[in-house]
Amino acid sequence: MNNYIVKSNVNIAKDVYKMILEGDVSKITSPGQFINIAIDGLYLRRPISVCDIDEKTITVIYKVVGEGTLKMSNMKEGTVLDCLTGLGNGFSTQIKDDQSKPLLIGGGVGTPPLYMLAKKLLKEGKQPKVILGFASKEDCFYEEEYKALGLEVEIMTANGSYGSKGFVTNAKLFTDKDYDYVYTCGPIPMLKAIYDNSEVSGQFSFEERMGCGFGACMGCSCKTKYGNKRICKDGPVLVKEEIIW
Amino acid sequence: MVNTKVNLCGITIDNPIIPASGCFGYGKEFSEFYDINILGTFSFKGTTKEPRFGNPTPRIAETPSGMINSVGLQNPGVDTVISRELKEMPEYFNKKVMANISGFSQEEYVYCVERISREDQVGWIEVNISCPNVHGGGMSFGVNPDSAYEITKAVREVSNKPIIIKLSPNVTDIAAIAKACEDGGADGISLINTILSMRIDIAKRKPILANTFGGLSGSCVLPVALRMVYQVYNAVKIPIIGMGGITTAKDVIEMMLAGATAVQVGAANLVNPYACKEIIEELPLVMEKHKINNLEDIIGGAH
Incomplete structure (x- = not known):
């Protein structure tokens, strides 16, 4: 089965x-x-x-x-x-109608889940833009796949060996603020930087060492403004408003 | 047709398979995988007087054939367990459940046991005495016979349900502690709780668990659990629930031969949510193979 x-x-x-x-x-x-x-x-x-x-x-x-x-x-x-x-509780695209310009920000192996999200948003008539952050050129992947969906993609590398040099929060698509919602997945420091530097709401996908992965063992609990949550069952996606760093 | 029924402290259960506390929540998550009414019963998440978040993460480390956890008794507190979890439980579980109670003082144990004893759905109360006693210099209640006797006697007086004392394996003489619990009025003994242990991240040169130490469980601990159940069987007359590393129906038979009336299954549920269902389905086949008609007949059979 x-x-x-x-x-x-x-x-x-x-x-x-x-x-x-x-x-x-x-x-x-x-x-x-x-x-x-x-x-x-x-x-x-x-x-x-x-x-x-x-x-x-x-x-x-x-x-x-x-x-x-x-x-x-x-x-x-x-x-x-x-x-x-x-x-797990994944990304929800059922957000307010006036939020039609989502920005997708992925870091490293946090980028893959955003691909399925991008396809879903497109299907629902939204036009997401995408920032992909990697350490260096040899770490980059899936740029072409996102572009094949017809999306604007900005690549950032920490050492500048590919795309633009810097973190995802230095990306033009991030700093020009032409977005009304953020979806992101990647390392915690990246999530925190996006949280601190974005003025819009959004959904953040977290990672934690898990025991069972289906909500039974309480191995991956975290505190949120909406109460204790299990990253594996109630997450991995949390809404910006509930996150406690 | 083989008979898997056993009598556990006066209550007959369909089979001796009981998911262990801390590895089964309140059963809800598992009811999404299979109908959990096939279980003998289950022991729900360790419950304290006040809500507890538990320890910082990482709370989980892995080891060959096992895992280490330092969850730290995260639970919503006894009042919420009663008003929310026990209230919702009949939607997916209609047998008597085993309530697992923890505490950091005698008063806390007594409060929780007295409170949970009023609930009809609760068949047995399993009292985890592995926690540190905040009034006893942080020493666990379960590490010496005197404190084990005292706590057993105190909770026995405030409950009309069978009291099962859950023992820590991190002791010198498990049989003496089990005997003290029996003398204090315990109706049963369950063992073993997890074994104190740790792992170190060699790249970071730091313990993996945020809490440094945690409890080892999983198939690697089965031989330790068998040894302790065997020793306790020699020391007490009350029923024993054996646990520690049980993963298959053969493990169940082995544990019962050591002296257990029933078994609990812990970590196996976390790596395979169907673990108990598979054990229950496999058990009659293993019984037939080993010419066991009546499961109760083999309790302590290895002695």
């Missing part, structure tokens, strides 16, 4: 891989959700955000940061994986 077959698993940037899994996609109901993958030889599952889905496949993009993702990067086509899918 929870079995998925690896259809492809390719390196797309430094330590970054794109894996396509075939299986039931029916539980994935919004962008920003994640899947939790059981990996042979490791006790805990590995939560990975969903980049895109179609009728029968799930695309995930992950960076090799530890033992689990290293094992994933070595998985061959045809490998069968036990995955729990449709986990």
